[in-house]
């Protein structure tokens with residue numbers, strides 16, 4: 099009672115200017131602390147509170163000691179207001195639950211009000227609910243400044259900026275038990291539509307609460323934007339590729355003709371624009387150095403990896419992805435016959451969802467794509483199997499992007515690359531102070547980050563056994579309890595996992611839980627190794643087009659294509675992509691030939707040719723540099739094709755991988771030695787004599803340069 103009286107006196111003194119505004123946050127209650135948000139922006143923040151008090155007293159004529167019941171709208175009106183913001187509420191609910199979880203046990207309630215300050219939704223800490231309802235923190239209650247004096251939600255609505263109203267900064271003495279951190283939510287036109295607020299009992303106030311609330315607001319704005327413009331084209335961009343698809347990305351919605359319909363706040367910020375009118379209605383080509391069709395095309399070609407684009411005004415580089423309208427997934431209405439995409443290597447009649455973009459005509463891949471489309475929407479977990487570099491992660495991303503969750507998070511976690519000690523906190527997250535060394539803010543684990551979207555567990559076969567049990571429980575119960583917390587959070591995730599291991603074998607050896615295997619493996623999709631794919635030429639041309647996106651497209655001549663087609667590709671598509679990238683970067687002209695191939699690949703071709711076709715003592719080194727390798731000379735007999743040319747040549751896949759690790763000098767040496775060996779019919783004594791080295795030195799060289807002597811009977 100005494101505190102309330104003191105508070106009323108102080109309000110009057112401050113408002114009348116007899117006490118300076120620094121005294122707004124004063125020492126009325128012995129337990130009071132300063133506003134946790136105040137240190138950084140004092141005195142501007144204190145001044146805002148004083149201005150609010152002045153409004154309350156002079157304009158709204160509020161009595162700081164008033165104890166009348168809070169104003170509450172009728173249930174019908176509340177329902178009408180909730181329905182008006184249905185889209186936003188649907189998104190906000192997930193974020194409110196996440197935010198509540200982050201602040202759980204600290205006595206906070208998470209509140210959403212509409213633009214008129216009517217409390218629409220409330221996630222309360224049980225310990226706080228009772229006190230909260232007494233002060234009017236209940237659905238339908240009005241929390242404008244006019245109704246409740248200076249308070250988080252009402253003052254935020256007035257100021258249109260994030261702020262904290264702490265303890266005795268509240269105008270009404272009945273609210274001084276609260277600490278509120280509130281941030282405004284704007285729509286794509288810059289209209290303030292709602293306020294998100296975290297209110298709690300003041301002594302539990304946390305310094306980072308306002309930052310967490312502001313992050314949640316940004317997440318809500320982004321998600322609402324993506325949802326509202328899901329029937330239009332959307333460019334998502336950031337100046338760092340790894341931030342595309344995250345909280346801080348910018349997003350621009352485009353019409354079918356490539357004109358800007360709307361942009362997020364973050365998009366304006368990144369482009370250095372102050373208001374939406376500077377961007378809305380402009381063509382994308384006025385903003386970036388790309389055409390509308392070009393960006394669609396390269397996004398598809400890059401299989402939804404961000405592509406570099408440059409801003410027109412000052413040339414700043416961004417990474418962008420173009421998303422197609424949800425209703426139009428599968429058709430590309432704006433691309434005309436002459437565009438690059440019309441010359442795509444993909445079979446005719448194939449639509450272009452992210453999954454379809456992986457189809458180049460291989461029957462196994464086609465079956466995989468069909469299977470993924472059929473099961474994933476029905477929430478069946480997919481386990482992807484395949485050798486390294488076959489595109490498991492790319493397939494997983496494509497499944498996500500082709501699903502109804504495309505605009506939701508895709509969270510990938512590599513179970514093999516995280517130190518074992520950290521996997522648990524990475525996956526499940528932790529509360530602040532959960533363990534020694536834990537960050538003060540706590541951490542939202544990957545499982546919660548994926549809430550509402552898709553979780554991709556890569557290299558699942560490498561997950562420690564102890565953790566497998568915990569993961570299994572989470573997947574069965576569909577809820578997660580962060581380390582150091584006791585409150586479970588509901589999980590709504592779609593699950594994809596991948597491995598190159600034989601999980602059945604691991605189960606047999608007791609290294610993988612069988613029950614987890616069956617939980618992850620609604621269906622297993624096996625990605626074929628590159629050497630078994632029937633669509634290699636199309637895929638090679640596609641990757642070459644993707645890697646030559648610097649404006650001048652490259653062509654591959656027939657001999658080169660034939661040679662590439664015949665490699666073993668132990669590193670699969672990854673190896674192929676890297677090879678093409680290197681060749682394109684070093685090319686002399688836009689027509690790539692065999693002479694552009696690094697030596698180790700040519701040597702391999704030579705091994706194949708020498709052993710399968712060319713009689714001994716013929717000059718077996720073709721003039722590769724002149725690119726005159728006769729096509730027939732390289733052709734392997736058909737029945738040898740699948741028996742691995744490298745095996746026949748005495749080089750295994752690991753040898754080839756090893757040979758690829760040689761430095762350029764060693765590669766050249768290997769090439770020269772192979773040439774010498776072939777010319778001397780692999781007679782080692784003769785070669786040693788010719789090179790003026792001992793046989794032992796020659797053997798050491800062969801070993802170092804990964805050359806195995808072939809079975810000479812194959813020559814004859």
Ligand SMILES: Nc1ncnc2c1ncn2[C@@H]1O[C@H](COP(=O)(O)OP(=O)(O)OP(=O)(O)O)[C@@H](O)[C@H]1O
Nearest residue numbers: 401456485486487488489490491492598671672675
């Ligand atoms: N169908 C494809 N089209 C284009 N590029 C592909 C395709 N499949 C794979 N790639 C490329 O191959 C590389 C490896 O792909 P990804 O990382 O998805 O393979 P992975 O099977 O997950 O490999 P790992 O098992 O080693 O993690 C990437 O650069 C990707 O761009």
